[in-house]
Amino acid sequence: MKSAAAITALSTADVVDAEHQIDTDRLSMRAPRASDFEFYFELMSDPGVMRYVGLDQGKLPTAEEVNAIVDGAVNAWRTRGYGRWSVFDRVTGEFVGFSGFRCEGGVPELISIVHEKYWGNGYAREAAQAVLDYGFEKLGFTVVCSFVRPENERARRLLDKIGAEFTGTVDFHGVEGAAYRIKPGRP
Numbered sequence: 001m002k003s004a005a006a007i008t009a010l011s012t013a014d015v016v017d018a019e020h021q022i023d024t025d026r027l028s029m030r031a032p033r034a035s036d037f038e039f040y041f042e043l044m045s046d047p048g049v050m051r052y053v054g055l056d057q058g059k060l061p062t063a064e065e066v067n068a069i070v071d072g073a074v075n076a077w078r079t080r081g082y083g084r085w086s087v088f089d090r091v092t093g094e095f096v097g098f099s100g101f102r103c104e105g106g107v108p109e110l111i112s113i114v115h116e117k118y119w120g121n122g123y124a125r126e127a128a129q130a131v132l133d134y135g136f137e138k139l140g141f142t143v144v145c146s147f148v149r150p151e152n153e154r155a156r157r158l159l160d161k162i163g164a165e166f167t168g169t170v171d172f173h174g175v176e177g178a179a180y181r182i183k184p185g186r187p
Contacts, residue, residue, distance in 0.1 A: 020077065022085060022130050027096065027123065029085035029130065032073040036086050039095040041066045048116045052152040082108060082139050087127050099127035101135060101144065108135060110146040110182065128162050136184040147177040162186065
């Protein structure tokens with residue numbers, strides 16, 4: 001039998017899921033749940049996926065670190081009112097990755113990580129466009145930032161395709177980063 005706290009936590013997760021559900025032509029996106037740990041751990045254990053990710057470039061996170069990431073993603077919706085979405089293929093139900101926002105200096109920052117098998121088919125773009133539209137239209141964002149490693153050409157092409165404006169190279173927590181700004185009304 002589940003405790004009252006477990007039932008409350010489950011119902012809170014269900015409410016967040018329902019309130020922030022996004023469906024596109026090919027993707028189903030919902031707020032993350034603690035039960036997404038295995039999905040995130042598999043994704044973030046892939047050296048190809050993680051090649052340009054993190055302050056310690058290419059370092060694969062431990063299970064404890066991934067658990068903290070998932071916990072933070074779950075709690076972001078409650079504490080900030082926005083966060084990332086767990087992204088699934090609408091036809092197969094397979095976990096594609098995640099896309100959404102974290103907070104960087106008080107500004108929403110677009111973040112996305114997608115399984116390598118989905119690279120090159122437009123899923124990352126479809127997810128990023130959907131979360132940006134949601135952020136601007138439903139959450140009232142006026143600007144979103146994004147930072148990528150300058151050598152991450154795939155991420156930079158994605159940002160160009162979604163209408164992000166390159167604003168220069170910056171020191172991002174001690175790491176060189178290509179900085180982008182995204183505003184409503186982009187193409």
